Amino acid sequence: xxxxxxxxxxxxxxxxxxxxxxxxxxxxxxxxxxxxxxxxxxxxxxxxxxxxxxxxxxxxxxxxxxxxxxxxxxxxxxxxxxxxxxxxxxxxxxxxxxxxxxxxxxxxxxxxx
Amino acid sequence: xxxxxxxxxxxxxxxxxxxxxxxxxxxxxxxxxxxxxxxxxxxxxxxxxxxxxxxxxxxxxxxxxxxxxxxxxxxxxxxxxxxxxxxxxxxxxxxxxxxxxxxxxxxxxxxxxx
Numbered sequence: 565x566x567x568x569x570x571x572x573x574x575x576x577x578x579x580x581x582x583x584x585x586x587x588x589x590x591x592x593x594x595x596x597x598x599x600x601x602x603x604x605x606x607x608x609x610x611x612x613x614x615x616x617x618x619x620x621x622x623x624x625x626x627x628x629x630x631x632x633x634x635x636x637x638x639x640x641x642x643x644x645x646x647x648x649x650x651x652x653x654x655x656x657x658x659x660x661x662x663x664x665x666x667x668x669x670x671x672x673x674x675x676x677x
Numbered sequence: 678x679x680x681x682x683x684x685x686x687x688x689x690x691x692x693x694x695x696x697x698x699x700x701x702x703x704x705x706x707x708x709x710x711x712x713x714x715x716x717x718x719x720x721x722x723x724x725x726x727x728x729x730x731x732x733x734x735x736x737x738x739x740x741x742x743x744x745x746x747x748x749x750x751x752x753x754x755x756x757x758x759x760x761x762x763x764x765x766x767x768x769x770x771x772x773x774x775x776x777x778x779x780x781x782x783x784x785x786x787x788x789x790x791x
Contacts, residue, residue, distance in 0.1 A: 607785050608767070610779045659778060663771060
């Protein structure tokens, strides 16, 4: 049972435009969400996170939105740059008494110059 | 220097062989994790450790064992490798400072079991 779902395996976006990556979850105990970025031959690197007490968190070009009622979060990258081409993983945890992350299957983002 | 290192980076082995993947960290974190990544399945947790004396199974621990030799070292063993253990393996540490839960990953080990 996939508790964290990324339904788009791939996404292509023109350079300079907005990239929107989506993630859905089913476990209502999740209260902390993260996005990781992964380049080929490297480990995932932390990008941005959000706690369930917020609905938005911004860091430079990256913004994560959380809609708790819909159990949905999204990552916005604006403007998109060629270096943003990577696989993006959504992850979630139920922090109280549980420090494990549950990952989605990833979305491969390609930025077209 | 990288904060989380993994050795080897690539390994090809045969069915039935014993394999050990090693992970070291210089971040001083107590919590360490082993994941495997398969195409279309994301990262799945194999084992995790909260400190040297605390080892826990993840969602796919069958066929694997671990050893936490020190705070900085966490090894993953395949006692008798089989072809469906061919995957990319990642070690990670957890930073809980400042109320965040951020995992830092090593570069990965690509394991092929023939």
